[in-house]
Amino acid sequence: MTKDVRLQGGEPEQAPEKGTPEKGTLGEALRSQGVSRRSFMKFCATTASMMALPPSMIPLVANALEKAKRPSVIWLSFQECTGCTESLTRAHTSTVESLIFDSISLDYHHTLQAASGAAAEAAREAAMEENHGNYLLVVDGSIPLDNPGYSTIAGISNLDMLKESAKGAAAIIAVGTCATYGGIPHAKPNPTGAVSVNEIIKDKPIINVPGCPPIPVVITGVLAHYLTFGSIPELDHIGRPKVFYGQSIHDRCYRRPFYDKGQFAETFDDEGAKKGWCLYKLGCKGPTTYNACATTKWNNGTSFPIESGHPCIGCSEPDFWDGGGFYKALSLPTEDLSKTAVYTAAGAAVAGVAISALNRAKKNTSNKIHIKTTIDDLRK
Amino acid sequence: MTEIELLSWARGPGLQIATIIFVAGVVIRIFEILLLGRKANLAEAKGAEMSNGLKTMVTRTIPDPTTFKRSSVTIVSGYIFHIGLFVVCFLSAPHILFLKDIIGFGWPSAPTAVIDAFAVVTIIAMLATLINRLTNKVMRYLTNFEDLLTWFLTFLPLVTGYIAFHRIGLTAPSLLAVHILSVELLLVIFPFTKLMHAFTLFIARWYNGAISGYRGVAS
Amino acid sequence: MNQANVPQFNIHVGTELTWNVKPILHEIRHALEKLLNSGESSMIDLRSIPLAPGEEETIINTLGRGEVHARLDVLGPSEVYETQFAGVWLVTHYNENDSIVSRFIEVTEMPDVLKSQPEDVAHSLDELVTELGTEET
Numbered sequence: 263m264t265k266d267v268r269l270q271g272g273e274p275e276q277a278p279e280k281g282t283p284e285k286g287t288l289g290e291a292l293r294s295q296g297v298s299r300r301s302f303m304k305f306c307a308t309t310a311s312m313m314a315l316p317p318s319m320i321p322l323v324a325n326a327l328e329k330a331k332r333p334s335v336i337w338l339s340f341q342e343c344t345g346c347t348e349s350l351t352r353a354h355t356s357t358v359e360s361l362i363f364d365s366i367s368l369d370y371h372h373t374l375q376a377a378s379g380a381a382a383e384a385a386r387e388a389a390m391e392e393n394h395g396n397y398l399l400v401v402d403g404s405i406p407l408d409n410p411g412y413s414t415i416a417g418i419s420n421l422d423m424l425k426e427s428a429k430g431a432a433a434i435i436a437v438g439t440c441a442t443y444g445g446i447p448h449a450k451p452n453p454t455g456a457v458s459v460n461e462i463i464k465d466k467p468i469i470n471v472p473g474c475p476p477i478p479v480v481i482t483g484v485l486a487h488y489l490t491f492g493s494i495p496e497l498d499h500i501g502r503p504k505v506f507y508g509q510s511i512h513d514r515c516y517r518r519p520f521y522d523k524g525q526f527a528e529t530f531d532d533e534g535a536k537k538g539w540c541l542y543k544l545g546c547k548g549p550t551t552y553n554a555c556a557t558t559k560w561n562n563g564t565s566f567p568i569e570s571g572h573p574c575i576g577c578s579e580p581d582f583w584d585g586g587g588f589y590k591a592l593s594l595p596t597e598d599l600s601k602t603a604v605y606t607a608a609g610a611a612v613a614g615v616a617i618s619a620l621n622r623a624k625k626n627t628s629n630k631i632h633i634k635t636t637i638d639d640l641r642k
Numbered sequence: 643m644t645e646i647e648l649l650s651w652a653r654g655p656g657l658q659i660a661t662i663i664f665v666a667g668v669v670i671r672i673f674e675i676l677l678l679g680r681k682a683n684l685a686e687a688k689g690a691e692m693s694n695g696l697k698t699m700v701t702r703t704i705p706d707p708t709t710f711k712r713s714s715v716t717i718v719s720g721y722i723f724h725i726g727l728f729v730v731c732f733l734s735a736p737h738i739l740f741l742k743d744i745i746g747f748g749w750p751s752a753p754t755a756v757i758d759a760f761a762v763v764t765i766i767a768m769l770a771t772l773i774n775r776l777t778n779k780v781m782r783y784l785t786n787f788e789d790l791l792t793w794f795l796t797f798l799p800l801v802t803g804y805i806a807f808h809r810i811g812l813t814a815p816s817l818l819a820v821h822i823l824s825v826e827l828l829l830v831i832f833p834f835t836k837l838m839h840a841f842t843l844f845i846a847r848w849y850n851g852a853i854s855g856y857r858g859v860a861s
Numbered sequence: 862m863n864q865a866n867v868p869q870f871n872i873h874v875g876t877e878l879t880w881n882v883k884p885i886l887h888e889i890r891h892a893l894e895k896l897l898n899s900g901e902s903s904m905i906d907l908r909s910i911p912l913a914p915g916e917e918e919t920i921i922n923t924l925g926r927g928e929v930h931a932r933l934d935v936l937g938p939s940e941v942y943e944t945q946f947a948g949v950w951l952v953t954h955y956n957e958n959d960s961i962v963s964r965f966i967e968v969t970e971m972p973d974v975l976k977s978q979p980e981d982v983a984h985s986l987d988e989l990v991t992e993l994g995t996e997e998t
């Protein structure tokens with residue numbers, strides 16, 4: 263299906279056929295798929311909203327997206343549960359976000375692609391060579407260091423594949439807590455020696471998009487940012503885009519007024535829980551977790567864990583699996599303190615008695631050797 | 643070490659170590675005081691020992707007029723920050739949860755706005771005591787390193803708690819870890835300083851009341 | 862999945878939970894003033910402000926419905942209607958599965974998305990010319 267494309271003031275160009283991965287601009291790609299300008303406006307407005315940009319920036323987004331080049335994207339999946347890809351493909355069912363995917367050229371995704379085996383790997387290598395220095399590398403899953411054989415794709419270890427693929431990448435997006443901080447494989451005792459992407463690659467810009475899984479709109483928002491501005495968004499001290507991870511859940515939680523008033527749910531089915539009171543006492547990690555769950559929410563703004571009655575588990579923070587138990591409130595000690603206190607007190611009591619006996623003995627000796635001063639001593 | 647790892651250490655092994663040193667130190671010192679015993683008083687008792695001792699434990703709460711005139715700043719700011727610390731430590735919801743985990747029961751908490759207000763007042767009162775200590779000629783003469791150390795050890799958890807709650811400066815997990823670590827520091831040094839007055843205060847008051855009561859004089 | 866089919870648990874819903882309802886309504890008021898005085902349009906992204914369950918409904922119910930209601934078919938359905946307050950429009954974009962992907966309150970004479978776009982008009986002109994050309998021959 264070819265159409266004559268006349269962009270504003272430009273020459274009519276022969277648009278490529280639909281289905282051919284063209285490397286033209288995004289504007290051309292969309293028009294060639296029969297997307298009207300009006301549809302493009304809806305797309306830009308939604309994308310700007312997804313990137314948490316103010317509506318006044320929509321024209322800027324439209325302008326940038328119209329001219330944006332379609333980057334080649336290579337997606338590598340390592341030691342992961344595929345939850346991040348699942349999260350993203352749930353986003354894929356919606357028209358607008360699927361356009362983000364049509365607007366990138368997903369040249370390799372071993373879970374989603376139809377090809378496999380040597381042909382698929384050859385395609386990956388070809389894409390990397392063709393776009394050397396310009397392609398986006400997306401990684402989910404951690405990398406095992408103890409034994410490269412623990413996780414391989416087509417016989418290539420994760421470590422080797424990551425290092426090789428990172429060489430020609432313009433930027434790396436680590437998706438999910440496994441790729442950003444090690445995730446569940448990294449939890450005690452870390453039997454595979456799992457590490458995150460940023461512990462291996464030190465010479466490329468890395469955007470961390472943590473979460474277990476990350477909110478789909480956050481993943482596409484980061485991709486959209488790269489598409490629109492061609493650069494990585496502003497990152498916090500552990501590499502997360504500030505625009506999505508700049509606020510703690512606690513500061514944006516709609517149940518915060520209950521926390522402030524001291525109204526807490528004590529168990530999962532008591533009156534407080536039914537009334538939607540704060541879940542701090544049930545172990546909510548909201549105060550120490552930075553993510554967009556409380557504002558952006560999940561499933562296109564349907565809800566998020568706290569709204570559904572479950573305390574936040576802190577899944578976008580490093581080492582959240584070893585963070586002291588999901589149902590243990592933040593102010594509680596992670597180990598049994600009362601036992602320690604009682605045993606110590608008992609032991610100390612015994613020690614106290616023993617030390618006091620020594621003290622008394624010392625006192626008695628001092629009294630015994632005490633020589634009374636007489637008037638003669640004073641006269642001397 | 644990541645932030646959450648530090649926080650988990652503070653909440654786990656850190657608290658264990660601090661509890662052991664604190665409990666052992668306090669118990670041993672109190673046992674030492676009580677078991678040293680007193681010399682037998684061979685004079686005839688002119689009044690009751692125990693009842694006067696118990697009474698004095700309470701009546702010493704009110705300072706006598708002369709002492710008050712001489713050290714009014716110390717006494718007033720001292721009372722304010724002690725009451726403030728009591729409210730902040732024992733009436734804030736996360737702290738009550740913590741204590742409930744150790745002693746088995748809790749009690750109702752105060753709203754965060756109230757705790758916040760008390761925290762600010764306490765910080766101001768503690769700063770007043772420090773300034774008084776450094777500007778008053780007599781206080782300055784008496785002040786030594788331990789006095790400043792104990793002031794600092796008490797001030798740090800208060801201020802770090804306030805900062806952690808309002809999330810100023812660093813990110814939340816680090817701020818919370820710093821607050822818990824500052825409490826652990828306080829606990830570890832506590833038994834070796836004059837902060838033991840928290841426990842020995844009542845023993846001292848009883849003793850004063852007892853020996854006065856034995857001699858039949860007011861205390 | 863349609864919003865209406867999602868079971869709503871008896872979570873206590875109040876009007877003052879995030880205290881964002883009144884400020885948003887006042888922001889609309891200011892925008893309307895600006896539209897009247899200088900003709901300048903404004904747009905509020907409802908997804909950018911934290912709202913408790915039920916608060917978005919409160920805002921929309923307060924705005925009510927006016928005289929114009931348009932349904933668009935642009936990469937999935939979109940709904941545009943003027944609220945009972947002239948100049949205040951609610952634009953809701955849905956995806957193919959009828960889930961909301963974005964929602965804006967536009968304070969303007971006519972939301973841009975309703976107007977025919979110059980690029981589309983240019984394209985249509987070409988198509989019509991082609992259509993008429995083939996008819997003649």
